[in-house]
Amino acid sequence: MESPFKPDVLKGKVALITGGGSGIGFEISTQFGKHGASIAIMGRRKQVIDSAVSTLQALGIPAFGIEGDVRKQEDARRVVESTYKHFGRIDILVNAAAGNFLVSAEDLSPNGFRTVIDIDSVGTFTMCHEVLKYLKKGGPGRSSSSGGTILNISATLHYTASWYQIHVSAAKAAVDATTRSLALEWGADYDIRVNGIAPGPISDTPGISKLAPEEIDNKSGDYMPLYKLGEKWDIAMSALYLVSDAVYLPLGVRALVSSESA
Numbered sequence: 001m002e003s004p005f006k007p008d009v010l011k012g013k014v015a016l017i018t019g020g021g022s023g024i025g026f027e028i029s030t031q032f033g034k035h036g037a038s039i040a041i042m043g044r045r046k047q048v049i050d051s052a053v054s055t056l057q058a059l060g061i062p063a064f065g066i067e068g069d070v071r072k073q074e075d076a077r078r079v080v081e082s083t084y085k086h087f088g089r090i091d092i093l094v095n096a097a098a099g100n101f102l103v104s105a106e107d108l109s110p111n112g113f114r115t116v117i118d119i120d121s122v123g124t125f126t127m128c129h130e131v132l133k134y135l136k137k138g139g140p141g142r143s144s145s146s147g148g149t150i151l152n153i154s155a156t157l158h159y160t161a162s163w164y165q166i167h168v169s170a171a172k173a174a175v176d177a178t179t180r181s182l183a184l185e186w187g188a189d190y191d192i193r194v195n196g197i198a199p200g201p202i203s204d205t206p207g208i209s210k211l212a213p214e215e216i217d218n219k220s221g222d223y224m225p226l227y228k229l230g231e232k233w234d235i236a237m238s239a240l241y242l243v244s245d246a247v248y249l250p251l252g253v254r255a256l257v258s259s260e261s262a
């Protein structure tokens with residue numbers, strides 16, 4: 001498919017993408033790279049990261065991979081520091097790492113519940129916290145006039161109730177709350193733009209193959225307005241828009257716009 005965005009829309013930007021080696025995360029890595037960004041991929045599985053990085057490099061995208069678990073603060077710090085050392089700046093953090101499995105609430109152990117909260121919710125906050133100093137306006141490698149941007153990937157499970165997904169629903173609700181709070185605090189204080197995308201079921205992802213039995217996957221399109229599942233491309237294009245300068249107004253310009261419109 002041809003991108004509706006100019007190929008240099010992220011030129012000169014550096015993006016760190018957790019869970020960027022597979023599924024939605026890898027599509028985001030690929031599309032950001034194809035649109036000019038340098039890509040750092042964080043993940044737990046070396047083989048997955050290596051293969052993703054080779055694919056990106058074969059496309060001419062500057063990319064490197066770092067093993068790490070978002071549940072461990074020391075890993076988060078190391079990965080953020082390595083990204084900065086490697087590329088000299090960090091402009092974009094995408095939190096796409098997630099844990100998931102189908103289980104009834106009755107059969108889910110408290111530790112299973114905690115594990116998914118640790119990966120999705122605490123992991124997202126930890127990564128944001130570690131990257132903060134690099135994204136602040138005037139931070140290492142940045143100008144004093146503009147901050148970076150964060151994009152958190154959640155889900156729509158928690159908008160209503162979903163069978164066998166109590167742990168993920170709770171975790172993604174916390175991710176959405178974190179996105180809103182950081183958008184407020186870090187937008188106002190540091191000019192960091194924080195956004196979230198909540199994908200519904202997306203075809204050809206580890207999430208859908210793990211969570212939706214094949215017959216649901218095949219039939220689910222019948223109940224959707226467009227008669228089809230979402231695609232990784234849809235999410236990557238939304239992500240591209242949200243991290244691009246299309247939604248960027250420097251603070252000075254914002255002040256001007258609001259005083260002119262007042």
Ligand code: HXC
Pocket residue numbers: 098099100101102103107108109110111112113115116155156157168200201202206207208210211
């Ligand atoms: C019940 C389970 C379980 C399962 C793990 N646990 N898998 N309980 N059913 N299938 C429980 C364990 O029993 C244990 O609790 C606790 O969770 C920790 O398990 P570990 O195996 O030690 O943890 P770990 O190796 O760290 O693995 C955690 C993991 C993760 C969550 C299973 O490896 C994982 O999910 N990886 C896959 C990543 C993935 O699929 N990502 C795509 C996400 S899609 P006890 O009490 O026994 O110690 C997504 C989209 C959502 O998020 C929206 C879709 C519509």
